[in-house]
Amino acid sequence: MKALPMRGWSIMAMVKTFDIDMDAIIGSLPCPFCGSETMIEGHPFGDSATESFRVTCEQNGHSLDRWDSTKRAAIVAWNKRP
Numbered sequence: 412m413k414a415l416p417m418r419g420w421s422i423m424a425m426v427k428t429f430d431i432d433m434d435a436i437i438g439s440l441p442c443p444f445c446g447s448e449t450m451i452e453g454h455p456f457g458d459s460a461t462e463s464f465r466v467t468c469e470q471n472g473h474s475l476d477r478w479d480s481t482k483r484a485a486i487v488a489w490n491k492r493p
């Protein structure tokens with residue numbers, strides 16, 4: 412496997428790619444209650460200018476009782492849940 416050529420990439424392109432890769436690496440654990448697949452749920456609060464996120468399970472809608480400002484924070488919280 413050859414390394415991907417990084418020269419010539421813009422900073423934004425690298426940041427964007429890094430974020431996508433980090434999401435894939437972090438992932439999210441299956442639902443601890445029913446074992447089903449999970450997904451990221453987005454919800455606008457207040458003036459709707461910003462969205463908050465949390466992980467929910469697809470089968471029964473189980474979720475943590477909290478919202479985070481980024482998808483990554485929501486995934487981290489889900490993976491660290493008690």
Ligand SMILES: [Zn+2]
Nearest residue numbers: 442445468473
């Ligand atoms: Zn569930």
